[in-house]
Amino acid sequence: xxxxxxxxxxxxxxxxxxxxxxxxxxxxxxxxxxxxxxxxxxxxxxxxxxxxxxxxxxxxxxxxxxxxxxxxxxxxxxxxxxxxxxxxxxxxxxxxxxxxxxxxxxxxxxxxxxxxxxxxxxxxxxxxxxxxxxxxxxxxxxxxxxxxxxxxxxxxxxxxxxxxxxxxxxxxxxxxxxxxxxxxxxxxxxxxxxxxxxxxxxxxxxxxxxxxxxxxxxxxxxxxxxxxxxxxxxxxxxxxxxxxxxxxxxxxxxxxxxxxxxxxxxxxxxxxxxxxxxxxxxxxxxxxxxxxxxxxxxxxxxxxxxxxxxxxxxxxxxxxxxxxxxxxxxxxxxxxxxxxxxxxxxxxxxxxxxxxxxxxxxxxxxxxxxxxxxxxxxxxxxxxxxxxxxxxxxxxxxxxxxxxxx
Numbered sequence: 001x002x003x004x005x006x007x008x009x010x011x012x013x014x015x016x017x018x019x020x021x022x023x024x025x026x027x028x029x030x031x032x033x034x035x036x037x038x039x040x041x042x043x044x045x046x047x048x049x050x051x052x053x054x055x056x057x058x059x060x061x062x063x064x065x066x067x068x069x070x071x072x073x074x075x076x077x078x079x080x081x082x083x084x085x086x087x088x089x090x091x092x093x094x095x096x097x098x099x100x101x102x103x104x105x106x107x108x109x110x111x112x113x114x115x116x117x118x119x120x121x122x123x124x125x126x127x128x129x130x131x132x133x134x135x136x137x138x139x140x141x142x143x144x145x146x147x148x149x150x151x152x153x154x155x156x157x158x159x160x161x162x163x164x165x166x167x168x169x170x171x172x173x174x175x176x177x178x179x180x181x182x183x184x185x186x187x188x189x190x191x192x193x194x195x196x197x198x199x200x201x202x203x204x205x206x207x208x209x210x211x212x213x214x215x216x217x218x219x220x221x222x223x224x225x226x227x228x229x230x231x232x233x234x235x236x237x238x239x240x241x242x243x244x245x246x247x248x249x250x251x252x253x254x255x256x257x258x259x260x261x262x263x264x265x266x267x268x269x270x271x272x273x274x275x276x277x278x279x280x281x282x283x284x285x286x287x288x289x290x291x292x293x294x295x296x297x298x299x300x301x302x303x304x305x306x307x308x309x310x311x312x313x314x315x316x317x318x319x320x321x322x323x324x325x326x327x328x329x330x331x332x333x334x335x336x337x338x339x340x341x342x343x344x345x346x347x348x349x350x351x352x353x354x355x356x357x358x359x360x361x362x363x364x365x366x367x368x369x370x371x372x373x374x375x376x377x378x379x380x381x382x383x384x385x386x387x388x389x390x391x392x393x394x395x396x397x398x399x400x401x402x403x404x405x406x
Contacts, residue, residue, distance in 0.1 A: 002026065006033045031072040041079040042089070044096040049104045061098045137231050144233040145241050152245035166253050173204060174257040178264025185266075187361040188369065191376055197265055198277070198349050199322040205254050205285040206317075206342060210309065213292030218302040239293070246289070254285040268353055276352045284345040291341075316340035321347055326381040351377060351384045 006023075010033045013019045023030070037054050039047040047054055055065050058078065065074040078095070082088040099105050137144065156163065181197045184190045228235045258278045261267075267277070292305075295312065299305040319329055320342040329337065337343040354373030362369035370376055377384060 003030050006030050025076060026072050028070045028072070031070070039075055039079055041092040041096060042081065045099060046079055046092070046095050047099055047104065048108055053104065057099070057102060057104050061095065137234060139233070141234065141237055144237040148233060148238055148241035149245050152242055156245070163249070166249065170253045170257040171260065174260030175264070177201065178261045181265040183266040185361070186357060188363050191360065191370060194267060194353065195322065195350065197261070197267070198353070199346060201258060201261055202281060202284055202342065202346055202349065203317060205257070205281050206288040209250065209285045210288040210292040210313065213289040214296040214305045214309070215302060217293055217296035218305065250286050250289055251282055254282045258282070268356060270356065273352060273356055277349050280345050280348050280352070284341060287341045316342045319343060321380060321382065347382050350380060350382055355384050
């Protein structure tokens with residue numbers, strides 16, 4: 001059985017695979033199948049190199065293997081630690097020191113240096129046709145996508161706890177915000193309450209999935225980078241498969257949270273408004289996933305990614321049109337809102353809601369009264385006409401927004 005196993009490993013090695021294995025007291029037939037040999041003594045290297053030259057090394061330091069003797073047993077006898085025998089420990093140390101001073105050790109160091117230099121010159125040899133003339137990938141892009149998609153699904157199935165946590169998180173956050181803003185009315189106080197609720201829902205949708213996406217990339221990147229170097233699959237195909245495999249949960253869980261919040265808080269009693277706001281917030285959460293993935297890819301570790309989220313995401317949050325009025329943004333910062341999906345989503349959500357509100361209750365106790373949704377948008381410096389002209393034609397699927405906002 002041992003001989004068959006080692007023969008199989010030897011066949012794999014001859015096909016270009018790197019095989020590293022440990023074995024204890026192998027038979028001579030098994031031992032002869034090994035190409036290179038690493039002998040350890042007390043945690044130090046006593047010999048590393050070709051199996052065939054190991055006997056020559058030990059002979060050079062006065063340890064000669066008897067004729068017709070299994071070399072593996074010979075090495076074990078020499079390097080085995082005999083407790084309570086100081087001379088044995090000293091002999092082992094002398095063998096290790098002799099190896100470090102030998103030409104065998106120097107040849108190993110030279111080989112490692114040569115391999116390292118060649119690797120650094122080629123850094124990523126599989127990205128250029130000139131550095132690698134063979135087949136770029138063994139499988140087609142479509143086959144890569146299918147298997148990577150299937151692997152991602154299996155990873156999700158094998159970690160049911162993570163899915164349960166997402167379900168509980170979505171329900172708990174939805175219930176908390178829903179009951180906090182329970183059945184808000186359309187009065188003067190309700191304007192601030194509804195705007196705050198929609199913005200918090202948007203912020204929660206973005207932050208939750210942004211951090212989650214960033215951490216997942218770093219968790220899986222070691223394996224992905226190794227496989228791409230070995231030409232197993234393309235990094236681009238990996239990311240495409242990852243996006244599609246996670247799309248169901250990135251749609252279902254944000255939609256669940258938004259649904260609970262929307263109907264508990266009584267945002268607006270209209271199914272069309274509900275679906276529009278839900279789609280907008282789900283799209284925002286998926287955009288956050290993409291942004292988190294981007295930050296994870298350009299940073300070396302998770303700590304660096306988390307450190308970069310603040311300086312990049314929170315300016316987009318600040319200039320989204322809720323925390324500061326769009327007309328009050330300094331001219332040198334106004335460009336930030338135009339690259340912020342939070343700004344576009346917040347404005348789209350506000351326009352979707354307030355253009356449907358024709359009348360807002362006025363309280364005699366207040367000096368200033370906003371009478372309808374159009375006045376709310378005017379106060380927020382949001383122009384629904386310009387917004388519709390720019391964004392609705394981009395996607396015919398959202399044509400119904402123009403109908404609702406007319």
